[in-house]
Amino acid sequence: MAPPVAEDPDRPGAKAAESLARQIEAEIIARGWPLGELLGIEADLLVRYGVSRPVLREAVRLLEHHMVASTRRGAGGGLRVTAPDSSAVASAAALYLDYRGVRISQLYAARGTLESRCVELTAARLDEAGIARLRGIADAIAGMDAVTLLDHAHDLEAAIAELSGDPVLTLFVEVLLQLAHQHLAPPEERLEHAEGIESMRRAQLAIADAVLAGDTATARIRLNRYLDAAAEAYRQQVRARRDAQPAHGPSRKGGRRSVRGGPKAEGATAPEGQAAVTPEGKAVGRREQRSAVRSRG
16 A cells, blocks of 8 residues: 555645656656556556545546546546647647747747757657658658648748657757747738748758758758748738737826737746846846836826
8 A cells, every 4th residue: 555645734635636647757767668558447546545435536637638648437447647748748738838939040040050950860860760750750741732731831840850869859949839820810811922832841951951951951951041031021910910910008007008828038028926028139028118207297
């Protein structure tokens, strides 16, 4: 029997459930993550861990939320080990970065660093399956119409990250691509810039060609040029949306307008609760902003 989980008198049940969930997660990791293995039915788990039914059920809910285990009732049911879903982790991380008001320069600098490393690894370790996969994506990009291409704008980068063989890089690239994808302009708005879409197509095909040829240096140069162009297009998109917002009269915050719905262009005022960024790139907290407004008044 496992040692009983202590209850927190200030948070009856909650702290105990969190501790139990961490304990079960540690046991799963120590056993090598045996997917599909039955950890036990509710009655057995209550005895094993010496907790109340509400605490156990809350711990199970946490395990399911963390995608570590899932439970099924009835015959053959119980708590079983499951595989976490990287897309759910990436989505949560992207939402958090969005909340923090990531700057465009930060987003694309991180993408450049991580994706450049992925290009190096992928070009060095491509096997026949990897070559076939990249060629298939390149052929698809070449034949897509503009609308479809916009829907698959990050397929090549995601594939290169996966083919790198580095799960850490793959996850972090997935997070940044998810963040970028969340705030792409609507298709009808992007379709107004046909030349930009074709430039994106040519740039992605050029990157794929260099990776397939094993030319790491050229692939990195092409990737960074592509990301620089994408970052500039993103800045223009944010500025255009900001300028299109109706101007309001002076307010308690000096009548400033915020850029919401994605990474901020440098110099844009941050959403409420976040830091603003000066044209020099310095973050300015809300307290300093309020002081500046009062001094101007």
